[in-house]
Amino acid sequence: MTTMNIVQAVNSALREEMQRDDRVIVLGEDVGINGGVFRATEGLYKEFGGNRVIDTPLSELGIVGVAVGMALYGLKPVPEIQFLDFIYSAFDQIVSEIAKFRYRSGGQFPCHVVIRAPYGGGIKGGHYHSQSTEAYFAHTAGLKVVIPSTPADTKGLLKSAIRDEDPVIFLEPKKIYRAVKGDVPEGDFTVPIGTARIAKPGNDVSIITYGAMVHVALEAAQRASDKGTDVEVLDLRTLVPLDIEAVLTTAKKTGRIVVLHEAARTGGYGGEISALITERAIDSLQAPIIRVAGYDTPFPYALENVYLPDARRVLTAVDKVASY
Amino acid sequence: MDGQMLQVISLDGSYDTKSEPDLSNDQLKKLYYFLVLVRTLDQKCMNLQRQGRIGFYVPCIGQEASHIGAAYALEPNDWIFPAYREPGAILIRGYQLSKLISQFIGNANDPLKGRQMPNHFGERSVNYVTPSSPVATQVPQATGAAMAAKILGDKNVVLTFFGDGATSTGDFHAGMNFAGVFQAPVVFVCQNNQYAISVPVKKQTASESIAIKARAYGFEGIRVDGNDILAVYRTVKEAVDKARSGKGPTLIESVTYRMGPHSTSDDPTRYREAAEVEEWRQRDPVERFRRYLSKKSLLSDKDDQEIRERAAKEIDDAVAQAEKFPPPSIESMFEDVYASIPWNLREQMDEAVKLNKKE
Numbered sequence: 001m002t003t004m005n006i007v008q009a010v011n012s013a014l015r016e017e018m019q020r021d022d023r024v025i026v027l028g029e030d031v032g033i034n035g036g037v038f039r040a041t042e043g044l045y046k047e048f049g050g051n052r053v054i055d056t057p058l059s060e061l062g063i064v065g066v067a068v069g070m071a072l073y074g075l076k077p078v079p080e081i082q083f084l085d086f087i088y089s090a091f092d093q094i095v096s097e098i099a100k101f102r103y104r105s106g107g108q109f110p111c112h113v114v115i116r117a118p119y120g121g122g123i124k125g126g127h128y129h130s131q132s133t134e135a136y137f138a139h140t141a142g143l144k145v146v147i148p149s150t151p152a153d154t155k156g157l158l159k160s161a162i163r164d165e166d167p168v169i170f171l172e173p174k175k176i177y178r179a180v181k182g183d184v185p186e187g188d189f190t191v192p193i194g195t196a197r198i199a200k201p202g203n204d205v206s207i208i209t210y211g212a213m214v215h216v217a218l219e220a221a222q223r224a225s226d227k228g229t230d231v232e233v234l235d236l237r238t239l240v241p242l243d244i245e246a247v248l249t250t251a252k253k254t255g256r257i258v259v260l261h262e263a264a265r266t267g268g269y270g271g272e273i274s275a276l277i278t279e280r281a282i283d284s285l286q287a288p289i290i291r292v293a294g295y296d297t298p299f300p301y302a303l304e305n306v307y308l309p310d311a312r313r314v315l316t317a318v319d320k321v322a323s324y
Numbered sequence: 325m326d327g328q329m330l331q332v333i334s335l336d337g338s339y340d341t342k343s344e345p346d347l348s349n350d351q352l353k354k355l356y357y358f359l360v361l362v363r364t365l366d367q368k369c370m371n372l373q374r375q376g377r378i379g380f381y382v383p384c385i386g387q388e389a390s391h392i393g394a395a396y397a398l399e400p401n402d403w404i405f406p407a408y409r410e411p412g413a414i415l416i417r418g419y420q421l422s423k424l425i426s427q428f429i430g431n432a433n434d435p436l437k438g439r440q441m442p443n444h445f446g447e448r449s450v451n452y453v454t455p456s457s458p459v460a461t462q463v464p465q466a467t468g469a470a471m472a473a474k475i476l477g478d479k480n481v482v483l484t485f486f487g488d489g490a491t492s493t494g495d496f497h498a499g500m501n502f503a504g505v506f507q508a509p510v511v512f513v514c515q516n517n518q519y520a521i522s523v524p525v526k527k528q529t530a531s532e533s534i535a536i537k538a539r540a541y542g543f544e545g546i547r548v549d550g551n552d553i554l555a556v557y558r559t560v561k562e563a564v565d566k567a568r569s570g571k572g573p574t575l576i577e578s579v580t581y582r583m584g585p586h587s588t589s590d591d592p593t594r595y596r597e598a599a600e601v602e603e604w605r606q607r608d609p610v611e612r613f614r615r616y617l618s619k620k621s622l623l624s625d626k627d628d629q630e631i632r633e634r635a636a637k638e639i640d641d642a643v644a645q646a647e648k649f650p651p652p653s654i655e656s657m658f659e660d661v662y663a664s665i666p667w668n669l670r671e672q673m674d675e676a677v678k679l680n681k682k683e
Contacts, residue, residue: 025475051475057505062464062498069468069482072453073403075475077468089494096458097465105446105454106436107660141661165663194666241666 001183006176009151009184010040010116013158014078016188018048021076024162027054028063028080037082038118038177064090067113068097076162077113084119084171085128091136098167099142114161118174119147120212120262121294121308126301132211132263132294137169138239138272144168145239146193149214151182153237156191164193173212180215194238196246202232205318206250208273209260210236213309217260220314229322239269244276251277255286256321262308265293287324290317329547329579332554335607337615345558349622354416355396355553356617359610361635362388362412365421366584368639369428369442373588377647378428382443384409386551386583387517389609391485392416393556394513394578397564398483403451403469405462405484408443409515409582413485417450421642431649437660438652459520460490463499463512470508470567481567483511483560489520491537492528500575504541509567511560512538512575515550517582522595538575550580551609554616581607654680 004012018024026041032055035042045053056063060081067077081087087094094115101111121130138145144166148154154172161168199214200221207217214235221231234250236243251257257277259270270291277289292309300307333339347355366383373381384391387409395404395413404413411424423435427445430438435447436454446454453469455462466484473480490496491514503510514534518525531537538545548559556578563574581604585592592601617623623631658665658673665673 054506057498057501059498059501061494062502065461065464065495065498066468066471066502069405069465069470070472070475071468072465073469073472073476075472092458093461093464093495096456097461100456101454102663103660104436104440104444104456105448105660106434106439108435108446108448109454110663144662241662241668244667 001185003181004151004184005178005181006148006151006154006172007038007040007178009154010158010172011042011044012184013155013162014041014044015047017159017162018044018052023074024076024078025052025054025070026078026080027056027067029056029058029082031055031080036080038174040116041080060086060090061093064093064098064113064115068093068101068111071111071113072101072109078162079113079115081115081117083129084117084133085131087117094137094143095140099140102166103142110165111167112165114168114170116170116172118177119171120173120175121299121304122175122212124301124304127299130299130304132261134169134171134239135263135267135269138269142167143240144193145171146237147171147173147211147239148237149173149199149211149235150180152184153191153197155184156189157193157237160190160193163190168193171211175212176215191237194241194243196237196243197235199233199235200231202230202254204230204254205256205258205322206232206234206254207258207260207314207318208234208236208247208250210239213260213262216309216311216314219311220318223311223315224318229318231318247273247276248281251281252284255284256324257285257289258292258314258317258321259289260292260309260314262294264296265291266296268293287321290321292317329549330555330559331549331552332558333552333612333616335612337612337619339554339616339619343558345554345561347557352617352622355392356613356623357631357635358392358412358416359388359553359613360631361415361638362392363610364632364635365411365639368643370588372428372643378442379430380442381428381588382408382586383584384411386581386604386609387515388412389553389613390515390550390556390578390580393553394483394485394560397557397560398481401451401480402564403453403480403482405453405466405469405482406455407459407462407485407487407490408455408457409487410485411443414445414447414450414452417452419447419450419452421638422645423447425642425646426649429646430652431646432652433646433649434652437656460486460493460495462486463490463495464502466510466512467499467503467506467508470503470510470573471506474506474509479568481509481511481564483513483564485513485515487520488514488516488518488525488528488534489523490514491534500538500541503573504543507572509570510573511563511567512573513560514575514577515580516577517580519582519586519596521586521590533577535575535577543573543575545575545577547577547579550578551607551612553609553613580609
C-alpha cells in the first residue's frame with residue numbers, strides 16, 4: 001500500500017497507463033511543461049515527451065475535437081478539461097460525436113476518448129469553477145460517467161477507463177483533490193467500471209451518493225449514529241453504467257433512502273436513482289425518498305456554503321426518512 | 325493565388341498542356357466514369373425518394389468534379405473525414421454501390437445498420453469516416469487524426485471535406501488553428517458551392533475568399549476551379565504530397581456550385597434565380613470533362629453512350645440488390661451504443677422485441 005491523495009492517484013494512473021501502452025496520450029491546456037493547473041500531469045511531459053503530453057491551444061472544442069480524430073485513428077487520448085465548467089464549447093463534439101461514433105458507424109468506428117475534468121464546488125470558484133453537471137453526460141447514450149471519491153478508486157477507475165472500449169467522462173472531485181488521502185494498492189490495480197461500493201455499512205437509512213459528497217455523507221452518518229441511527233453510505237462510483245443491484249440491495253435493506261449530490265436538484269441524477277428504486281423496490285420503502293442536492297440556482301460565489309449540501313442538511317433528511 | 329483560381333480545362337474542353345496532371349488515359353477514363361456514375365446516381369436517388377423508396381436524399385449535382393478529383397489524389401491508406409455531399413469520394417475508393425444504396429434505404433445490408441439518415445455513409449475498410457449532420461465537426465477531427473498519424477510516424481495524410489457554411493463555425497477555426505500549430509498532415513477541402521441551404525457565401529464571410537483565411541493560421545490557402553476535375557486533382561495532389569513530406573496543412577477552396585437543392589426537402593427557387601443556375605450549367609463539370617476527353621480523342625460519342633449505359637446498369641443492379649434486404653433487426657437498435665450491452669439496454673431490447681414480435 002502507498003498513501004496518496006486524489007491528484008497523486010490521477011497522476012499515478014496516467015503514468016502507469018502511459019508506460020503500459022504507447023498509444024495513451026495526454027493533451028490539454030497547461031498539461032505539459034506546467035504539469036496541469038492542479039498538477040495532475042506533473043512529470044509526465046518530462047517522462048514521455050511533447051509528442052505524448054501535448055500542450056494545446058486554449059480551446060476546449062479543439063482539444064476534444066482533435067482527441068476524437070486521434071481516437072478514430074488508433075490512439076487512446078486522455079484530454080484534460082481544466083474545469084468541467086469550460087467543457088461546453090466541446091459539448092457538441094462530446095454528445096454528437098464521441099457518444100455516437102460507435103453507434104452511428106454500425107460499430108466500425110469506436111471512439112475511445114477518456115475526458116478528465118475536475119468538477120464541483122467548495123473552492124470559492126464561483127459559477128465557472130464549481131459546477132457539477134454530470135447529468136448532461138449521464139443523459140447521453142454512448143458515454144460512461146465515472147466519479148471517484150477516494151484515491152484508491154481514482155487510480156483504479158481511471159486505469160479501467162483508459163483500458164475500456166467506450167468513451168468515459170471521468171469527473172474528479174477537486175475540492176478533495178488533496179484533502180482526502182488514502183491507501184492505494186501497489187502494482188497493477190484496477191477498479192471495475194459499473195460497480196458501486198459500500199463506503200459504510202448500516203441498517204436504518206441509506207444515503208446513495210458519489211464523488212466529494214461521499215465524505216459529507218460519511219460525516220452525516222457519523223453524526224446520525226451519535227443519535228442512534230445506523231446509516232449505510234453507498235458510493236456509486238459510476239453513474240453510467242449504474243450498479244443497479246447495489247442500489248436495490250441497499251434500498252431493500254433499509255427501506256429509507258436519501259439521495260445526495262451537489263448538482264442542482266431539478267433534472268439531476270438523483271431523480272433517476274429515486275425513480276429506479278420506486279419502479280423496482282417500492283414494496284420495500286418505508287418512507288418517501290428524499291433528494292438532498294444543490295439548489296436550482298446558478299452556482300453562487302459568496303454563498304457557496306449555503307448552496308452546497310453539508311452534513312447538517314443531510315442529517316435533516318436522514319432524520320426525516322428515519323422518523324417517517 | 326488567393327484571388328485567382330487554378331484551371332486546367334476551359335469551358336469548351338480546351339486545355340493547358342503545361343498544367344495537365346500526370347494521369348494515364350485509363351485514369352482519365354476512370355475519372356469520367358465516376359463523374360457519370362455519380363451524376364446518374366443522384367438522378368436515380370432523387371427519383372427513389374419521390375417514389376418513397378428512400379426517405380431523404382442529398383444530391384451533389386454540380387459538385388462531382390470537386391469531390392471525386394480531390395479523393396482521387398489520395399493513397400488507399402489515407403483517411404477521409406467527409407461532410408455528406410461526396411458519394412463519389414467513397415465510390416472511387418472501391419466501396420460497393422449496393423452498400424451505399426443500402427445505407428440510403430437503411431436496411432440490414434447497411435454497414436451503419438440503418439441508424440443514420442441517407443448520405444451519412446462511412447466505411448472503415450476504406451478509411452472513410454462516418455459523418456454527422458452538425459456542420460464542421462469533422463474539421464478538428466481530421467486535424468486530430470493527422471496529428472495521430474504524425475505522432476505514430478505513419479506517412480498517411482488526412483483529407484476533410486466541408487462546405488462554405490462550415491467556415492463560419494468554431495469547429496473550423498479550432499481545426500485550422502490546431503493544424504497550423506502542430507503542422508498536421510491534413511488537407512482541408514472547402515467545397516464552396518455558394519450556398520448553405522439558402523444563405524449565400526457572401527453572408528457567411530466578408531473575407532475576399534475562403535482560401536485567404538489559411539494565412540491567419542500560418543499555412544497556404546489555394547483557390548481552384550472546382551468544376552474542373554483536373555485542376556482539383558492537381559491542386560489536392562500537390563497539397564497531399566506536401567503534407568506527406570512533413571510540410572504541413574493546406575486549405576483548398578474548391579469553387580463550385582450546388583446545381584440542385586440542398587436536399588429533397590429544399591426548394592431552391594425560393595432563394596436564387598434560374599438565370600444564375602443556367603450560368604453555372606455552362607460550367608457543368610461532367611460536360612466539361614467530356615469535351616476535354618473528346619478533344620483528346622479519348623472518348624467517342626459511342627464510348628460516351630456505352631459509359632452512360634454501363635453506369636445506369638450498375639446503379640439499377642445495385643438498387644435491385646439493395647432492395648432485397650429486410651429492415652435491420654430490432655435487437656440491432658440496442659447494439660453498438662457501448663462495446664457490450666448494459667443491463668438497462670438489455671431490458672429495453674427485450675421489451676421492444678416482445679412488443680414488436682410478429683403475430
